[in-house]
Amino acid sequence: MRIWPSLCVLFLPLLAEAAPTRSNRTSSIAVVGAGFAGLAAVGRLRELGFEDITVFEGSDHFGGRVYSIPFDKARLQQGAQWVNGHDNDIFRIAKKLGLIIGEQADNDVYVRADIHTGTCTINRSVIDEFYNFTDPLEAKYRKMGQDSVNYATALGDIYAKDYRAFVKKVKRRAAERNMIDALSRFYIGFWEGEMGAFYDYALSNFHFWDEGEDGQAKSYVLNSQGYWPISEYLKSFVPDEMIKYNHFVKKIRYSGAKVEIRVQEGAKSFEYPKQFDHVIVTSSLGHLKRYARSMFEPPLPQKKIEAIDSVGYGNLLKVFLVYDKPWWSFNGSSIAALWVKGCSPTHPLMEYIHTITKLEWDKDVLVAWVSARGTIMIDGVCYGRPKHSSAEGDDSSALGVQQTLLGWWVLGDGGTCDFEDLLRWRGDSSDDLPNDCWSV
C-alpha cells in the first residue's frame, strides 16, 4: 500500500519579515499535532538548535494515524502498516529498528484475492477475463499521468470509459453482468484502499508520486509491533514537557507581532498564555477541509484555501475481528466478499468492505478494510457484541464467508460466527482527530 495521500504540512513562516532578528534559534515555535509530521518537525528543529518549542496535540497521545491498539504483546495497526519503497527515512528507521520482516507487491491484495460471490457460483473464466482487462490498466494510467494534458483527468472518469468499452465487447446474461459489476466495484475499492481515492484521483498523482526507486511499487511488511516503534523513535527526540496533550487548537491568530493560539482542553476553551514567533500546522487534509476557514485569522490566502478545497482525498478504515480460532480458509492474500446483485445480502455497506485480510502474526484475527463512504456508514452499525447463535455456516462457502462475517454486522440478523472482540477507529473521526479507538 502506498502512503495515504493526505499528509499536509502547512508552513506559516509568519513573522520572518516583520521581525527578522527573531528568526534565530531563540525563536519560539508552536507545532500543531504530534503525529509523524509533528514529531519529525520537532526532531529536526532541535537538531538545528531550536529548543523553545510547544507541541499542541488534541488527543491524549502521540502518533496520530500511526497510533495502534495494543494487542497481547503486539499492536493492531489501524493506520500505517506497510513501508513504501526503500529510499526514504521511514524505511531507514524501520531497518535500523529491525522491524522489517518481508516484502509484498503493492497490488497483492487485489491480484491474489479469493473471490467470493455469495450464493451464486461464478464461472472462473469470467474472473480471469476481468483480471485480463484490469491487468494493463495501471501501467496505462501511469503513462497517461506523465503527460501534462492529462494531469487533471480523474481516474474514475477514464476507468468508467474503459469499463464501458470492456462490457460492450461481449454480450452477457444479466447474472454474469452483475458478477462483472461486482468485480469492478472490488477493483475500485482496491484503489480506494491503495490511494485513498478513486473517482477524483487526478492522473497527475502518478507523475508527482515519488515511488522512491525505479518506479518499483514495493511494500515492506513489518513485524507484530508495526509502525509503533517508529513513533516511539520519533518521539524520543521530543521531550515530554514540550507536548501539551488534550490541547485542541481552535484558532491561530497571526496578524500581530506574535502568533496567538486558542485551545480547547476538555470543555474549557482559552487563549494559550504563551505566544509564538512561528507556528507549524500538521493537521490532516480532512481536518483542514473542515476547519481551514475558521482556524486561521486572518484567513489563509485564497490560493491555499482553493488548494485545500480542490484536493480530493479518501477514507480508509480497518476493522479488526478477533476470534478464538480461525473458521475461515484463505488460499490467496485476501478475501474479496463481493456484493453481487441477487447473490448476496444487499446492505449498501458491503460495497465499501472491499477486502478482508489476515494478520501475519496472529492467526485468529481478520481485518476488514472499509473505504470511502463506508467508513462513516459503519459508525451507524455494529453496536454491541454479536450474539451466539446456531452456527450452521459452511465456512468455506461464499455464503459462509459473507454471512458469518458480515451478516450480523451489516444486517443485524444475529449472525453465525462468534468473535471475541472487534476493534476499530470511529470512521467519522477521519475528518477530525483520528485516534478514537473503538472496541465493543
Ligand SMILES: Cc1cc2nc3c(=O)[nH]c(=O)nc-3n(C[C@H](O)[C@H](O)[C@H](O)COP(=O)(O)OP(=O)(O)OC[C@H]3O[C@@H](n4cnc5c(N)ncnc54)[C@H](O)[C@@H]3O)c2cc1C
Ligand atoms: C487506514 C490507514 C492506513 C494507512 N496505511 C499506510 C501504510 O500502509 N503506509 C504508510 O506509509 N502510510 C499509511 N497511512 C498513512 C499514514 O498513517 C499517515 O500518512 C501518517 O500517519 C500521517 O501523519 P501526520 O503526522 O501527517 O498526520 P496525523 O497522523 O493525522 O497526525 C496529526 C496529529 O495532529 C493532531 N491534530 C490535528 N489537528 C489538530 C488540532 N487542531 N489541534 C491539536 N491537534 C491536532 C491529531 O490528533 C494527530 O495526532 C495509512 C493511513 C490510514 C488512515
Ligand SMILES: *[C@@H]1O[C@H](CO)[C@@H](O)[C@H](O)[C@H]1NC(C)=O
Ligand atoms: C543567530 O544566532 C547566532 C549565534 O547562535 C548569531 O551568530 C547570529 O548573528 C544570529 N542571527 C540573527 C539573525 O540574529
Ligand SMILES: *[C@@H]1O[C@H](CO)[C@@H](O)[C@H](O)[C@H]1NC(C)=O
Ligand atoms: C464459462 O465461461 C466460458 C467462457 O465464457 C465458457 O466457455 C464456459 O462454457 C463457461 N462454463 C460454465 C460452466 O458455464
Ligand SMILES: *[C@@H]1O[C@H](CO)[C@@H](O)[C@H](O)[C@H]1NC(C)=O
Ligand atoms: C487471459 O489472458 C491469458 C494470457 O493472455 C490468456 O491465456 C487467457 O485465455 C485469458 N483468459 C480469458 C478468460 O480471457
Ligand SMILES: *[C@@H]1O[C@H](CO)[C@@H](O)[C@H](O)[C@H]1NC(C)=O
Ligand atoms: C482453495 O484452493 C483449493 C484447491 O485449489 C480449492 O478447492 C478451494 O476452493 C480454495 N478455497 C478458496 C476459499 O478459494
